[in-house]
Amino acid sequence: MTSAQEPKALRLLPNQIAAAEHFYACFQASPAFIATAPGRINFLGEHTDYNQGFVLPAAIDRTLSLAIAPRTDDSIRYFSADFNERWTGSIASIPPALRQWPDYINGVVASFRNAGLPLAGFDLAFGSDLSMGAGMASSAALEVATALALTAAFGKPLDKLDLVRYAQLAENKYLGVKSGITDPFACIFGKAGNAVFLDCRSLKYEYLPVDLTAFALLLIGTGSTQTLTEEAYNLRREQCEAGVKALRKVYPQVKSLRDANRAMIEYSLKDRVPDLIYHRCKYVVEENLRLQVSADALRRQDLVGFGKKMFATHAGLSKLYEVSCRELDFLVELARHEHAIVGARMMGGGFGAATINIVRKNLLSDVMNRIGESYRQEFGSLPNFQTCQLADGADLSAVDQTNLGEMRYFGKL
């Protein structure tokens, strides 16, 4: 190999070192590969992905790192540093979902196995600085990191979109959550400094730079243990499908809410379906329109104009789609009265987790103090504040097994 082809040495992230160390401690051996996958935020486009609409997520600088080594038998052994728990099984008999963290790994293993991809036993250890349930799609990060690690361990490279699909299949088929493509897509296609404007029907995407020189991205976690259940999520999906079915009687060309416009909703749907179905569909159609206008605002770096749309999205999610909760509504209402916050809304599937706020950087600490105090007075505890940067998507490194501290760059996806 000439020096030009020599893989670059890579500086390890603290999380990658931790994953490798946990691997050593658990399995008394060196891992062969380390996959790292980021969490995501979503600027706009909530519950639009499974309606074949638009979304605007971004990968962030919080990651999950997963160390893996293949085995020569059928055993699979996992260690989660976040939960300080182990799980052991066999590749020959993956159990049904247990409603626990091993599900996300087992779900990817099951989707690889169903697709006939090469697999054998393996050892795996992971850890992250992505808090679970904080609305940063930690489960997608675990699924994507697993998919990436399995391709490396068993020598079958997949393209980026296939990785997205295997992660999504783990959710859809194994866990029974009919989630859309946003989370794994952002986790793999994220680019530092950019949001990803994705058309969930054609899968065409555009990177939109977000200039955060004067602004901070602030996530405010409610700490509420209530989250969107898969029943509530799947139900929203069915309600949208019911709307499409009713619309198709008048407009056979409508294949999903992506194809509907405001006039169709007001004049051909409203009187034909229960109010609840009308409200769900109205939100989705308006959100898709908002996305397109907002993408233009971002192209002009008009974060103030963009932020106004975030407030409008929140109102739709709360009143029409009904996936907010008292804590999220309270936080967005506080944000609306802060002149330093140009945009805020609940983020993710809903019912808990976090709000995303675009805040003038020079006033960030004042804002956090005021919001923290008001929230504490109302709910008895402080919310969780985190700022984040827009980061690159998942990557993979090969471990130089002779010296763990010296990793070789395996190649960014």
Ligand code: GLA
């Ligand atoms: C969850 C799903 C996504 C998306 C959001 C709502 O995070 O995983 O696919 O549908 O809810 O926008």
